Amino acid sequence: MEKNLSVFEDNESQVRSYCRAFPSVFSKAKGSLLYDEFGNSYIDFLCGAGAVNYGHNNPIIKDAIMAYLDNDGIAMGLDFHTQAKREFIQTFNEQILMPRNLRYRMQFTSPTGTSVVESAIKLARKFTGRENIIAFTNGYHGMTGVSLSVTGNRYNRQAISYSSVSRLPFFGYMGEGFDEIAHYRKLLLDNSSGVDLPAAFILETVQGEGGINVASEKWLQGLMELAKEFGALVIVDDVQAGCGRTGKFFSFERAGIEPDLVCLSKSIGGFGIPMALLLFKDALDVWGAGEDNGTFRGNNMAFVAAAAMVNGYWHGFEFEQEIAQRAAIVSDFCHRMHREHSGLIKIARGLGLMQGMEFFDENLTAQISKLCFKNGLVIERAGDRDQVLKIMPALNVDLDVLRKGLDIVEYSIAESIG
């Protein structure tokens, strides 16, 4: 049967992206499987770029939303107080924050990753009275004004120039043994360096779009101290690495740090219901009422989905073990591929179920991703040259589906080299 893509090609903007890599018309999805309109199935190692951590149409989340709507629960409530919101706030406090000894005030921003980053930076600037933001090479924070200005990728930022952002090298960028924190410190102390005292540092503890670059615990701890020394705030963008992706609910837990602000979106809304949540220390709540408005800050279906997700998976710490078991399988696989194809693969790295293999030649990465799709697997690339094959299965993926997906990667690599 012919795929009919002409409706998209004739009418949709050239800006479309993922559909170019996966040129099918999808109709259904369940768990870790996507189906096209002809019933062909694909294993999903992309998971909505991190927005479907618990699988497509996850039954726990789906049942909660269906029951809510069946009961005429309010969907659009601006930012009214609603029962659904109250339940989410209580659940999130009791099951996520309190067991981790964290205390944060919650702000529901417009429901996308880029919006929550905008709000975080706006608040940091207002609180400190400073303009400059320090961001890191290869960071990705979104595609709107301020979030784009702190995003590292030059392709995304082309033809746009922004002031008040200093971009510093990310951990590992300058090579083993280079003390980045001391380097930043020197720049901050030097009036002629061009790096003004910042309102905040913004970072991903594992850079997702930037190529699965994992910050060390030491770097994270050093950055917190440095920020304190210079009266700056630390914003952790956990839009992609949060909600369990790296093995713990928050990606920064492993370093024992408490960022001043935390951005969540993507999987906080369950399986793709748009939602974003900004967490910040109580003392930072200097907003005036209505100062950071947005019509869709109160998507009650998202609150229902988010509460069901927390209740279903984050009651206690058992789910972390499930993630760790799957993460070990993926990590072992990536390291074996690296050993067996050391002429093609430069390095394997990652944390939790955010793993990647960096190829020397980005054309090969592109070819492998294409072959994977032909062989029934959706898998994306990342990195400044798209040279990293990025493995992001659902956190609760069935083990046999996970192994089958990795098999497809293995024989697609073999196929790519003939």
Ligand code: PMP
């Ligand atoms: N921050 C990070 C770390 C992300 O990975 C993304 C999306 N890839 C964003 C922000 C932006 O999110 P959105 O696309 O929902 O605006």
